[in-house]
Amino acid sequence: MLNVKKFKGSLMQSELSVLFRRRRTWAMLTTISMIPIFLAIAVKLSGSTLPPGEGPPFLDRVSQNGMFVGFTAMILAIPLFLPLTIGVVAGDTIAGEANTGTLRYLLVAPVSRTRLLIVKFLGASAFALAATFTLMITGIAIGAILFPIGPVTLLSGDVISIPAALVRIFLVAIYVTISLMGLTAIGLFISTLTVIPVGAMAATVVVSTVTQILGTLPQLAVIHPYLISYYWLGFADLLRNPISLGSFASNTLLQLAYIAIFGSLAYGRFTTKDVLS
């Protein structure tokens, strides 16, 4: 009798070790960490303080408080960089294995397709977690090196201590990770449709971009609350006083809905398709 529990763990472990041993994964995480680094260096070198209200939110505060590098980088990375890396990882999940011919070997081992799908989804989500934390931690680190750090002024004008600010930063990173999970599910589904990983990656990025374009059209205001990107910038609600967890909850529900729909589509497709490679 096979120890199923142990086996399940090992599948997850092997998935994570493969994912985080790939050079591509490290290249993407390095690129992500470059966002706050370049941002901080640019602000440091320019020397001139930006008038408040111009440029991306918080950018004008970076030179006064290095803690804001992480927030500004997060705002810059959310629309394109993070979805791009999620597209690469999630689009690669099934199609990548199929393309290299390893999918059928994975399935020859007594692994149910459902479990493989779940492990692939969790692996891609783990990457999202790693990506957001990389961004935040690099942001705070480079901010601390180049600028003074101190108590953080919230959007409401209240000032909180550094430890309290770190708690909020942690919540923001969790929020953004959850924000990306719906897209991960979409990428997973697209990945089951094809054996060409680049196609699945591109399609996932296209979904994220098109969604955000739809989100800017005022004529489509009716559908906006159902778009996957609707709450992406809502993490700012965690920087208010009193802390507003409403968008955290709404965002989580929305992402869960996307995971349910595209997860079950992926299940339907993946458990019924012929695996030829």
Place this chain on the structure above:
Amino acid sequence: MPGHSAEAAFEVERCGGVPYYLPMKRNLVRWIPAILAPVLVAGTAIGFSVSASAAIDLPDKSASQILQLINTNPEIAFSGKVTKKAQLGLPPMNIIPDISQAMVDEAAKNMPKEMKDFLPQASAQGELALALEFAAGTHVANIYVDGTRKARLQVLDLVAERNFIRNGADLWFYDSSKQIVKHSVVNEADEKQAQRQALDFFNANSAQLAFDATSPAAVADYFLSQAGPQTTFSVGKDAKVAGRGVYQITATSRTAGSLVASVTVSVDAATGLPLAVVVTAVGQSNPAFEIAFDSITFAQPAAANFTFAVPAGAKLIEVPLPTQSDLAKYTGKKATAAQESQAKAEFEKLKAQGWAAVLEVAAAMVPAEITALKANKLYTELTTPVASGRIFSTALLNILFANDGRVFAGSVTTQKLLEAAAK
């Protein structure tokens, strides 16, 4: 037959562990979750909205009784979240707030002519931009109220916030994106005195009123009878706003040519606090303006919600309020009998016009700020030219800036406004 089983084994592998001889049914079963998931999601979403607007039946009340119910106790304490939506028909495109005119002009210079339609035509900076921004579009805000001396409006912008706070004698405004703090100090002694004077004036003159001012019922009835000829009041179905039972009272315009079709106020059955106001415009199916609580609690908000300290890095601007001696300059002058009767006549004229009232401001009376506005590119962008001047047109209000300097404003069609101006 060994040959057959080998073929079957191959097929089993080919199908990824699913033996080929299993009927197609099994494949269909695996698509069931994909069909159920959207249904489940949609069902949950609809379930939430249905439970939020579930039918409710309150004891019946007349229009007069609902008016009497409206809260008049200023010491009420509550906090909640409010959403405001406006569809005023303002041109949403081509105005980009917070970009200076120099930047707009620079962009226009560098862009090919064909792209001109996509460029912002005018900048929207300063008080006018703020006012326009508040009037149009959708805003979500938290409201905290603790009596008359503590109040806070927290406007939740995207990755930004604007706060309007009153804490005792201090008035604060904080704009997080511009990092600007405005501060004023209310002279509470002056404020109390002004309130006392107003009350004294009211008490001294209440005998002249056509109704018994001490009886809420009499006030409500008088209001209804005066509004009668131009307005139909009706009591709508009991509804729920922010999960609370409300009475809905609707005032429908009976004046032809008015832009306002109706105004509906939802009054909380338990506390009498108006929880929603909806204004519909003639010829527009969606409300032109609506403001409603999404959630509300009638507990005293924590004192910390009202405290404010200027954060480091923010620019503090002290805004002095007019003092008693400033006001005395105005109050010291007594209006002449002729002025008084003229003002009264003006008021009666407006009242007779009802919803279609047109306010005329003589050229000499137009504030300098509005005259200065005409130099702003935003003015030409937002107004349309007519023979006698330029018209600023929205779903609920039209304003005519006449060539001779007069300003006409009214909640009437442009046609009516031009007619009124021509008289």
